[in-house]
Amino acid sequence: MHLEPKEFSNKIKEYVEIRGGIQGLDRSVFKLLSIGKGEDSREMMWQMLRLIKILEIEEKDVYDTLIRIQENAEDIKKYFFAMIIGIMAGVCQASLPQIKQTTSAKEDSSMEVR
């Protein structure tokens, strides 16, 4: 079974989070973005494989997806960006403050009742 771009991106994000944000991955986002600016789909494919190796992903669905898209430059680009988004989401999220919406909303409502 192959994955949709969104699922693929989530899978990458999941692995980045599991690996605790591998050192240097943060900086490689810029390098990946500069590759994404071009049209070299082989390079993009190679980068995807490299990162999958770094992240030690060994899921069949991921490989099935890559096999399916390897002939289509447009699809490669689509999944390449999905991967960058996954990496960014995995790396950056930990460093940003989170809003605890549910707790504060509960507090607000309880204040109103009082």
Next chain:
Amino acid sequence: MSPEKIMFTGNWYFDCGIIGFLSVIDDLYGEREVERILNELEIREIDGTFQFDDKTNLIFFKSFWFSYMKDQIFKHTNIDQKIRDEFLEELKRASLNSGSIDEFICMTNCINKSFNEKTKKRLVKRNMSGFYINFAFFNCGEKTILEESKRYFFNYHSYIQNDKTQNNSSITAIIDKTVNKFLVSYREFRNEFFDRPMSIEELERMLGLPLHIFLVCVEKGFVKFEEVKENIFVHTPDLMTTWKIHKGLKVLKERLVKKGRKDYSIFSLVANSLVDILYERKSEWVLKNVLVITHGGIKNQDIFNVNFFPLDKTTACLLRDEIVRRRLLFSLEIKRGNGTQKINGLEGLIHKKPLSPIIVDYLIQSVNRKESESKKLDKDMIISFLHFSTVDIFNSEYYRPLEQEVTQDPNDVYRKKFIEISKIYHIFSHCFQINTSEARNLLFSFLREAKILDKYNFINNLLKITHKGIEDGKLKITGDNFNFIMNYALKVVEVEEVLPYMIPLILAFYTQSFSGMR
């Protein structure tokens, strides 16, 4: 058969005739007579023909003739407005005061003659073009006089009054020939007629209405907007609502003519009159069955540029939301070639016309304005633009029953999309602290990408500024907002129509580039 009141048939063409009939009466006798006809007039069946009472018949014929003369006189733009008004005034007085058809003919002939002498021009021409070309009473040849054409017309009157002394078949054949061309074609839809083409008489028997009268009035059921060369008829299932909308459109038209405006969008007019009346009459239910019909005119018995715009349930649901409707009625004026073009969100929603390219064109034109001219966008404009791009996303994504559940509430889907779009705008216009020149560089690069629809460069740019912004501390967002941006980017990766997704970012950097506009 018991007497019936005038009712809509459900067929827009016949209903348009009913509205045309009321409109003709309204022209001469005014609203009170129309109300009487709607509330009190009963249709009787005599020997298989359906007719009004004699008084109403007389009122109709006088009104119809008056309306025809009025149209003719309005074509004489080279004659002084004062003389034209005077002519109409006298004609109106004569029509209202005349007791019988003969008296009416005599009086109107005298007026016509005296004004022809006064202006040295033939004010009312005998030959009619367009819709009425086949009617004997409008197609009398050069040698016949106006009086004679009136005679033909009143022969028709006699027929309607069920006068058996007239040779009915010749009269009905002419009318059938004229109005039949707009009915279902026998050649194309043979099974509709079983054995032979249907005559209007047969249709009359089926519907129980004096259809002849209504069908000669079809042209009058449309409101003519000369400036934009459009004729509009808004059909709803309810007669009174349709009539009020027709009247509303006429009032709007008069107002526009008085102001001398020529650049209006017909959709905003339709929507304004439609929604006002629906609220006034509390008949929101008809909103689900509205059909807007426009045509460019009738020439040589051809109706050209005919367009049908059905307001489907989805569109109607969205329009019921006052905020959405107000925002979509916002009109955007952009330069196209030598002239200007006006467009509003409603047109995009009803006509499924993409609005985002127009916003991009507008912003590019705005950026290129001279330094002295204002480039600012006000808050209303920005919100309307965000709604416009939401309409585009809605149009491209909602109508995909295979991919989505068709039972989804369109209002919910629209609201979610709008929140998404406006959230992205707010993040990049309020949480991204950059100076004007940086904002301008970003604006130009996004505009360039929008112009050539460069999807991946757009995503690239979006990801880059987000990543760099967080690293440099310029983009001050929470993890939730960051996730939101990532999901937004992911959405753009998946969709085909990328332009509406670019609009909020372009707007965000536009407002930051030309400061003081947040």
